[in-house]
Amino acid sequence: GENVEQHPSTLSVQEGDSAVIKCTYSDSASNYFPWYKQELGKRPQLIIDIRSNVGEKKDQRIAVTLNKTAKHFSLHITETQPEDSAVYFCAASISGTYKYIFGTGTRLKVLA
């Protein structure tokens, strides 16, 4: 079946450094890739998304890149701050269905 692999499962960075989280998907027809941030005990929040007709998208300190040939996409957070500490989930749409599949999550810790 379709799946999304997400790495790393945990990531610790010093405040001010960059963080990169990578996801690989299996469905070559996937065309929508959202990223969610979930703080402890709270709801997942959509932070950025990208569609397959775009290679990169930026929103302030957050960017997402997509490589359709390799079937992977990445979240880049620059100038990390303690409030960036959370679990981040990637997701990919599943062609021919009405849903998307989530990655297993990355716990990001930003050390002050």
Add this chain to the structure above:
Amino acid sequence: DSGVTQTPKHLITATGQRVTLRCSPRSGDLSVYWYQQSLDQGLQFLIQYYNGEERAKGNILERFSAQQFPDLHSELNLSSLELGDSALYFCASSVAGGSNQPQHFGDGTRLSIL
């Protein structure tokens, strides 16, 4: 505030019981999704409704059922509850029912089975 409303926020009950979780989507959204998140786990897709009709099914147990009403709110019914059903249950909504639509999550219902 995502605009998706879930009630109740917390629910404590015993094994063998039945509960109903409620979700009101964002204004204008026609599609509702239900997810289960066990402690420190990922988001497991349960079921999706679009404008009152079931659209997609995930790993939903036979003891669980859902529906979406004409006013577009949705209910998730969990019966014959087991200890392993303890989890956070999230509802999300989107404008349309396609897989290329952003989903916006509610704050969840925390279900604890004693």
